[in-house]
Structure formats: C-alpha cells, structure tokens
Amino acid sequence: MSEGSIFILILKIVVALLIAILGVIVGLFYKGIDRKLAALMQSRVGPPVRQPFLDFFKLMIKENIVPENAVPWIFNGAPVLALVSTITILFYIPYGSAPALLGNSGDLILIAYLLAIPAIALVTGGFASGSTYASIGAQREMVLMMSYELPLVTTIIVLGWRLNLAYPGLKVFTLGALSANPIWNLIGPLGFLGAILLLFTLAIVTPAELSIVPFDIPEAETELAGGILVEYSGRNLALFELANAVKMIVMGALTVALFFPYNIAHIFYLSGFLAYVVDLIFFFFKLFIVIFFEATFIRVAVARLKIDQASVAYLIFLSTTGLLGLLFIAVDYIIV
Numbered sequence: 001m002s003e004g005s006i007f008i009l010i011l012k013i014v015v016a017l018l019i020a021i022l023g024v025i026v027g028l029f030y031k032g033i034d035r036k037l038a039a040l041m042q043s044r045v046g047p048p049v050r051q052p053f054l055d056f057f058k059l060m061i062k063e064n065i066v067p068e069n070a071v072p073w074i075f076n077g078a079p080v081l082a083l084v085s086t087i088t089i090l091f092y093i094p095y096g097s098a099p100a101l102l103g104n105s106g107d108l109i110l111i112a113y114l115l116a117i118p119a120i121a122l123v124t125g126g127f128a129s130g131s132t133y134a135s136i137g138a139q140r141e142m143v144l145m146m147s148y149e150l151p152l153v154t155t156i157i158v159l160g161w162r163l164n165l166a167y168p169g170l171k172v173f174t175l176g177a178l179s180a181n182p183i184w185n186l187i188g189p190l191g192f193l194g195a196i197l198l199l200f201t202l203a204i205v206t207p208a209e210l211s212i213v214p215f216d217i218p219e220a221e222t223e224l225a226g227g228i229l230v231e232y233s234g235r236n237l238a239l240f241e242l243a244n245a246v247k248m249i250v251m252g253a254l255t256v257a258l259f260f261p262y263n264i265a266h267i268f269y270l271s272g273f274l275a276y277v278v279d280l281i282f283f284f285f286k287l288f289i290v291i292f293f294e295a296t297f298i299r300v301a302v303a304r305l306k307i308d309q310a311s312v313a314y315l316i317f318l319s320t321t322g323l324l325g326l327l328f329i330a331v332d333y334i335i336v
Contacts, residue, residue, distance in 0.1 A: 015101055016091060023090045027245035028052040030288070034248070034296045041300045052245060056238050064234030069130030078125030079232070079239035085117035086246045093253045094179050096279030097263050107173035108156045111254070115152075115209065118243055119145045122211075122218070122228050125240075129231035137227030140307050141211075141218040147314035148208045154322035155198045155205075159183055159258055162191075162329055175254075179261035187329060188336050194328030199259050201322045206251045206294040208314070210244060213299035217307050252291040260286050 032049035039046020066072050089111055091102040119141055126138030156173075163172040166186045171177055183195050208215040219227040229240060264282050265275035305313065 012101065019090050019101060020087045023087055023246050023249055024242060026284075027242070027247075027249045028056060030248060030252075030291055031245045033288070034291065037292065037296050038300050041296075052241075056242060059233075059238035059241070060235055062234040064236055065231075067130050067231045070231065071128040071130075074128035075125055075231075076236060078121040078128065079236045079243065082118040082121035082243040083239050083246070085114050085121070086243045086250060089114045089250045090246070090253075092175060093250070094176050094257060094261075095253075096276060096281075096283040097265060098276055098280065100174075100176055103174055103176040104171075107171070108160060108175065108178075109173060111175070112149075112153055112156060115247075115250070116145065116149065118247060119209075121243075122240070125232070125236075126218075126228040131231045133230045134228050137218040137220070137230070140220075141228055143307055143311055144208055144215060144217060144314075147311045148205050148318070151201045151314060151318040151322045152205045152209075154319065154326065155202050155258075158194075158198055158322070158326045158329060162186055162333065165333060175257045179257045182261050183259065188332045190335065191329045191332030194325040194332065195259070197321050197325035197328065199255070201318055201325065202255055202258070203294045204298075204318055205314075206255070207298050208310070209251050210248055210295060212295060214302040214305045215310055216304060217310055220304065248291060248295060249287070252287045252294065255290045255294065256283065256286045260290070 029049065029052075031052040032047070035051065036046045036049050064076075066075055092100050092106050092111055094100045094103065123138045123141050123145075126134040126141070159178055160173040162183060163170065163178060163181055163186065167177075167181065170181075184192070187195060207213070211218060219229060229237060232240060263279040265271075265278045268278070270278055
C-alpha cells in the first residue's frame with residue numbers, strides 16, 4: 001500500500017471512532033430528552049436528562065451475573081453483537097451536508113440487514129439465558145420482527161425504485177443518493193400522497209424497532225418481569241441499553257435521510273467548514289423532531305398492544321399502507 005492509501009485508511013479509522021463515540025453520547029442524550037418529555041406530557045417531573053448516562057455507568061460497575069442454565073458465550077456475546085451492528089449503521093448515514101463515511105461501500109439493503117441483527121441478538125440472548133420468561137419474550141420478539149420487516153423493506157424498495165426510474169444507472173439504494181435526490185422532488189400530487197403513506201409506515205415501524213410502547217411486548221415488565229432481558233445485569237444489560245439508545249439515533253437519522261434531507265447553509269450563502277457545521281446542527285434539530293414524533297409521542301399516546309394485535313397491525317394494516325404508497329407512486333409515475 002502507498003503512503004496515501006495508508007493515511008486515508010488511518011483517517012477513516014479515526015473518523016469511525018469519532019462517529020461511534022459521538023453516536024453513543026448523542027444516543028444517551030436523546031434518550032434522556034425522550035424520557036423527560038414523556039414525563040412532562042404525563043404531568044410527571046421525570047428523571048434528569050443525564051439519567052441514561054448515570055444508569056449506563058452504574059450498570060457498568062455492577063456485577064455481571066450469568067445464569068447457571070445459560071450458554072455463557074452466547075449469553076455474553078449477544079449484547080456485544082447488538083451494539084456493534086447498531087454502531088456500524090452510523091457509518092452509512094450522511095450527516096447534514098457531510099457524506100457518509102462508508103457511503104460507497106453499502107446500501108439500504110445492507111442497512112436493513114444490520115437493523116435486524118440487534119433483534120436477532122436479543123432473541124439469541126433470551127433463549128441462551130435458560131429463563132422461561134426470557135424465552136417467551138424471545139418468541140414475541142421473533143414474531144414482532146417478522147411482522148414489521150415487510151413494511152420496512154417495502155418503504156426502502158419503493159424509494160430506491162422511484163429514484164432509479166428518474167436516474168437510471170445511479171447507485172439508487174445508497175442513503176447518499178436518496179438524500180441528494182429527495183423523493184418530494186421526483187413526484188406529483190398522487191406520488192406525494194404515496195410518499196406520505198411511506199413516511200407514516202416508517203414512523204410506525206420505529207417504535208417496534210426500538211421495543212418501546214406500544215410495541216415493548218417482548219419485555220413487558222408487568223407481564224414477564226422484564227421478559228427477554230430478565231436475566232441480564234451489569235455490563236451486558238448496559239450494552240443492550242446502549243445499543244437501544246444508538247438505534248434510536250439510527251432510526252431517526254434514517255427517516256431524516258430518506259424524507260427530510262434538506263440543508264440550510266446555502267440559504268445563508270455559507271460555504272466550507274461553516275456550512276458543514278450549520279447543516280450538522282440543523283440535522284440534529286430535524287433528528288430531535290423526528291424522534292419526538294416517532295418515539296416519544298407514540299409511546300405516551302398509545303398503550304401496549306398484545307402480540308397478536310401488533311402482528312396484525314404490521315402484517316395487514318401497515319403492509320397494506322406501504323403497498324398503497326407503492327401503488328400511488330407507480331400510478332403517479334405513469335401519469336406524469
């Protein structure tokens with residue numbers, strides 16, 4: 001390898017570490033804001049915004065207990081796998097006007113697979129714990145995951161397909177390409193309605209991806225005493241909670257990149273480093289708004305569903321919504 005190639009490789013590793021660290025910090029910070037806003041909406045004081053940081057550090061110094069009937073290497077490896085796969089997605093997301101670190105090395109199909117890995121890690125860890133409660137939670141997580149994957153993939157496929165029709169030959173399934181060519185600029189009135197349905201589909205998939213109310217069925221503290229995570233403690237539980245916090249950022253950033261990728265630096269005639277900073281700040285503002293509506297508002301407004309209700313909601317109603325979005329965008333393309 002040449003000196004230039006080595007320098008670029010080292011630079012990418014440094015940037016990857018910075019993105020991972022910032023992703024963890026921002027994830028815990030947004031988690032704290034989410035809990036505080038949810039409490040205020042329910043007329044409670046709620047914990048301080050720094051509470052997720054305190055919980056994480058407390059768990060990291062607690063004893064890490066492995067159940068007697070567990071499979072230790074699977075039980076301990078599942079939270080690491082969940083966190084690593086979630087952080088990896090951060091490398092494929094564009095932040096403001098800054099391109100994704102690995103934008104040319106992966107696409108939305110890869111991101112869809114990476115999004116499924118934390119859920120698979122939860123299921124594997126639950127079964128490996130040897131607990132009856134955790135096994136029930138793992139079964140529920142499998143059913144839920146199989147239910148929401150169809151509407152999620154439908155949304156991704158439709159956006160990439162429509163962009164491919166507009167720009168044949170472009171690497172349409174990268175987040176960079178989709179954020180550089182917003183769907184709203186490619187469609188007419190009927191397609192606009194279809195895009196709204198797809199946005200709604202992705203918004204409702206997000207709570208299930210994050211295992212929050214009304215789709216926290218695999219944990220269900222009042223029913224399963226913590227369910228899938230009942231046997232986890234100490235460092236392992238901290239890693240699962242951290243993966244969930246980072247995944248909140250990932251799901252919000254995915255919505256921003258697909259549906260709200262617009263920047264504002266050019267409005268103020270900014271350029272260079274200052275433009276990147278302004279667009280990054282605007283990106284985090286959009287991320288806050290998206291997380292509020294996709295996570296905080298939904299979990300405050302809706303009570304927990306039963307597993308059969310959640311499965312029907314995703315497999316029938318939300319999948320139908322996504323397919324209607326596809327139909328409207330397809331008809332809009334034919335008309336235009």
